[in-house]
Amino acid sequence: MDNTALWLAIIGAAAGTFGIRVSFLGPWARGQFPPWLERALSFAPAVIFAALITPMILRTGTDIPAAQLLPRLAAVAATLAWAWRFGGQVWPLVVGMAVLHLLKVCIG
Numbered sequence: 001m002d003n004t005a006l007w008l009a010i011i012g013a014a015a016g017t018f019g020i021r022v023s024f025l026g027p028w029a030r031g032q033f034p035p036w037l038e039r040a041l042s043f044a045p046a047v048i049f050a051a052l053i054t055p056m057i058l059r060t061g062t063d064i065p066a067a068q069l070l071p072r073l074a075a076v077a078a079t080l081a082w083a084w085r086f087g088g089q090v091w092p093l094v095v096g097m098a099v100l101h102l103l104k105v106c107i108g
Contacts, residue, residue, distance in 0.1 A: 046089050071103035 033041070057072050079096030086092075 049093065067107055068104075071100050071107060074103055075100035 057076055075096045078099040079092045082088075082095040083092035
């Protein structure tokens with residue numbers, strides 16, 4: 001693939017992504033979102049992270065040795081406990097990642 005084709009692909013992907021977002025959010029660009037939509041959009045980051053991380057956690061079999069499974073499950077438990085107790089979207093992820101990396105270092 002030459003440079004021109006690469007840049008055309010990047011520009012096309014950017015335009016397509018922008019078009020999809022504008023088509024959904026455009027009608028409310030100058031006003032305020034309806035309350036139901038604002039509430040739904042507030043959950044978007046958590047849902048995206050869950051969609052990305054869940055397959056990595058639930059993958060089992062010969063792919064994951066038991067030594068790697070324990071830190072992942074502990075990180076999930078810590079993330080859920082923090083989110084349930086204190087709420088928020090960023091701090092539960094920070095706590096879960098801290099537990100994951102700390103256990104990976106400790107277990108090896």
